[in-house]
Amino acid sequence: MTSVPTAAPSYSAERQHAVAQALRAVLPAGCVLAALEDTKPYECDGLSAYRQVPMVVALPQDEAQVLAVLAVCRELAVPIVPRGAGTGLSGGAMPIADGVVLSTAKLNRIVRLDATSRTAVVQPGVRNLAISEAAAPYGLYYAPDPSSQIACTIGGNVAENSGGVHCLKYGLTVHNVLRVRVATIEGDIIELGSEAPDAPGLDLLSVFIGSEGMLGIVTEVTVKLVPKPAxxxxxxxxxxxxxxxxxxxxxxxxxxxxxxxxxxxxxxxxxxxxxxxxxxxxxxxxxxxxxxxxxxxxxxxxxxxxxxxxxxxxxxxxxxxxxxxxxxxxxxxxxxxxxxAAGRISPDYYCMDGTIPRKNLAQVLTGIAQMEVKYGLRCANVFHAGDGNLHPLILFDANQPDELQRAEAFGAEILALCVAVGGTITGEHGVGIEKIDSMCVQFQPAELAAFFAVKGAFDPVALLNPDKAIPTLHRCAEFGRMRVTGGVLPHAGLPRF
Amino acid sequence: MTSVPTAAPSYSAERQHAVAQALRAVLPAGCVLAALEDTKPYECDGLSAYRQVPMVVALPQDEAQVLAVLAVCRELAVPIVPRGAGTGLSGGAMPIADGVVLSTAKLNRIVRLDATSRTAVVQPGVRNLAISEAAAPYGLYYAPDPSSQIACTIGGNVAENSGGVHCLKYGLTVHNVLRVRVATIEGDIIELGSEAPDAPGLDLLSVFIGSEGMLGIVTEVTVKLVPKPAxxxxxxxxxxxxxxxxxxxxxxxxxxxxxxxxxxxxxxxxxxxxxxxxxxxxxxxxxxxxxxxxxxxxxxxxxxxxxxxxxxxxxxxxxxxxxxxxxxxxxxxxxxxxxxAAGRISPDYYCMDGTIPRKNLAQVLTGIAQMEVKYGLRCANVFHAGDGNLHPLILFDANQPDELQRAEAFGAEILALCVAVGGTITGEHGVGIEKIDSMCVQFQPAELAAFFAVKGAFDPVALLNPDKAIPTLHRCAEFGRMRVTGGVLPHAGLPRF
Known part of the structure; x- marks a missing residue:
């Protein structure tokens, strides 16, 4: 998509100075960035249409420093946006104007690799592909392979529950992570999950994976390694x-x-x-x-x-x-x-990510073809077909009047069609800021309330990646769309299953 | 295990009458039981050593009636213990003296079965095996097969995240359930999960599965069916x-x-x-x-x-x-x-359920053999070996002085050994009331606090199966055992991995 201008900062120079100073008191030299030339590279993730320079960037080097950053932010009531490699496609790592970006870039150590139990314990800033490279001498690898795997980090994969072209057989991140260590906003270190097939207590590992940075900061991830096929x-x-x-x-x-x-x-x-x-x-x-x-x-x-x-x-x-x-x-x-390749033939493209039951593939493709006519835009369809995970690429030119708006409306209609046939508004890219309104189509108020209640259980002060992934009911009301349970959406007339 | 006497009721006749009357006002005739001869059959589940006759039993026939029962209990502040077939082995369905047992026995309809999408939508009281029987004409079946599958219900399977002898290849309940409809204590119906490989928002389906009735009442379950192997x-x-x-x-x-x-x-x-x-x-x-x-x-x-x-x-x-x-x-x-068979050769037996890394199987077996000498009791070992899930059966005679106490101490030491080698205190039977103290060995205070926070997000009035599955910090302090993170347990001297 095209870029929009950066918003002006919404904080005073004094506030920025106070937050940066408090962070410098707990982090090594060079690990707190506040000058615009230093913070500018953090203004967006892979969803580059949405940009916002953060007030301060913090780069802790170990778990104790992560806890210290959280303590400072809690004390000063500063919102925190966690960030891996910034390759996400739904704006989950887009900064907040008066917030801190907590980058995991310096937490990049492979702690240990056990070829016998086929596990690796890694810090969140370790790149996805680096795990497989370290495991290669043992004939093992880490299965989930997002297209960005050369750059994206395991911490980001945990935040987004990332998949890849092989996840039909080998599963998503949630199927390949056994345990995470998490620094909570309340100052604790907790471990979720275990090496066992089932763990007692509530399955907080699954709820954490895919939570888009809203529940805590990952400080260590235990992943499953699998034998490289012959x-x-x-x-x-x-x-x-x-x-x-x-x-x-x-x-x-x-x-x-x-x-x-x-x-x-x-x-x-x-x-x-x-x-x-x-x-x-x-x-x-x-x-x-x-x-x-x-x-x-x-x-x-x-x-x-x-x-x-x-x-x-x-x-x-x-x-x-x-x-x-x-x-x-x-x-x-x-x-x-x-x-x-889409970038070569079109000035702009909008990559969608929805999931549908496999049996509806043909029907949804027909629907998208009709929408191409309706919106006067071409759409290239690339799918993880086995999963029913669609990646329609809507091609447009932001310099032509109306095309961005038409592309956005086209995308929203594709997602609504996905929901109407019993699918979901995201397959593997997350909700972030991009799809937050589509969440109002997918979920009922009581379901959104359950999400918020669990969010509040982990983050009662609401400082961790606020306003991402889960829309408020107020926002849904403004968006003017609530899912009708057991009914049909206005545009579709299709059964839910 | 042996039986202990039923505790005397802790409520007045007036209280019982008021609760029963309020429930009778919202349920059909015959769906509210309060006479002792009617409530007595509900006094225990498969963990028959722990017994408690409930004040009232409610048997709703549809989702609206489930919501009505919850509304009455909320209004009158009555704790609720959900119950499937009562085959659980950890006392998760043991009643509370002044509480209501909400039985799903009358919610026993297979709503629909779709052979093309390989899914079935069933009410919670449908028996595990009944799903496979209904799917058999299509060459399909429901994979998880607990030993009790002829009797146990899918609602109970969801509550306990049940496994079975084939779960090494086919997974636990959590891997075979796509969606649940849940009646919340706050009076809402919410749907968790979806037919897609990944759903947007927090993964509340996984947290719900295995939550032992503490988060809500299942009213409908969508399960995955798989082809019967040739x-x-x-x-x-x-x-x-x-x-x-x-x-x-x-x-x-x-x-x-x-x-x-x-x-x-x-x-x-x-x-x-x-x-x-x-x-x-x-x-x-x-x-x-x-x-x-x-x-x-x-x-x-x-x-x-x-x-x-x-x-x-x-x-x-x-x-x-x-x-x-x-x-x-x-x-x-x-x-x-x-x-x-254990019941044939020993007056009593105590079935344990712990999980360990497969590589430690031999070591744990040696440890159990040493404990047999220490406690002067025999132990028969039956394992889901591929999962590292142990079912040691401690054989004892409750009529011999001390044997029950020795069996319990033996069992607790087995579980502590499981944790010490990096395993868990339960593989598939749940925590219930039986293992609640062992949870203090498994988890740190901050981790238990996270469980309670999530529990509170779903059940702020704390009426759903209280005092099961998650111990309070106070209880752990009384039990005198807290896990030492990164350290070793006093009895073991074994590394955590």
């Missing part, structure tokens, strides 16, 4: 229309196969990517599917054969199977570069 | 000593195999069961393992071959593989009947 191959299948492709996805899953990855791209996406990446995609196809199998050599041969048969029976045209690791990576390269 | 076979392997058997479990998992079931029984268990069940177990073995493979015919052949090789290399003696479905069920029959 072999992986990917099928690239072409389809003459998107409905057939969407149904083919449902057929693969219905056959009892859980592919390591099951991704779909429509013709707009393929034609956007292919000239740039040269992945070998069929530009004449209305849609292509990428279906990966991994495991032992025999398992992969067997699964590739079964998937090929299902895809052919489901109406696939051309089918190609990777015959080398280099070819496998080339097939994936187009999918992984879809977002950058 | 084929299943089980290996029965004998071992000359328990340490070798324990290490063999670790080797199977380390080989990258996830068996459909991986269970272990020691010689005491085998000799206890075999004369009764005639499962064909090797009574000369120090321990036996049962390792099941399921899937397509080829997958099962392949996995059985790989498991056999790993078990042989790990020191197994005799190995038998089931050659028919009847034989497979016979091999399992001994394991499934371990608890009743």
């Amino acid at each position: 072999c992986a191959r990917v099928i690239m299948a072409s389809f003459g229309d998107v409905v057939t492709a969407g149904n083919a996805v449902a057929h693969v899953i219905a056959a009892g196969i859980i592919p390591a990855g099951l991704e779909m791209m429509d013709q707009t996406s393929v034609r956007m990517v292919e000239p740039f990446v040269k992945a070998g995609y069929d530009q004449d196809a209305a849609a292509i599917l990428l279906c990966e199998a991994d495991g032992t050599f025999d398992e992969v041969e067997d699964e590739i054969a079964r998937m090929t048969a299902v895809l052919q029976a489901a109406g696939a045209g051309a089918i190609a199977v990777s015959t080398s690791e280099a070819e496998r990576l080339r097939f994936w390269s187009g999918r992984k570069n879809a977002f950058p | 084929c299943a076979r089980v290996i029965m392997a004998s071992f000359g000593d328990v340490v070798t058997a324990g290490n063999a479990v670790a080797h199977v998992i380390a080989a990258g195999i996830i068996p459909a079931g991986l269970e272990m029984m020691d010689q005491t268990s085998v000799r206890m069961v075999e004369p009764f069940v005639k499962a064909g177990y090797d009574q000369d073995a120090a321990a036996i393992l049962l390792c099941e493979a399921d899937g397509t015919f080829d997958e099962v052949e392949d996995e059985i071959a790989r498991m056999t090789a790993v078990l042989q290399a790990a020191g197994a003696g005799a190995i038998a593989v089931s050659t028919s479905e009847a034989e497979r069920l016979r091999f399992w029959s001994g394991r499934k009947n371990a608890f009743p």
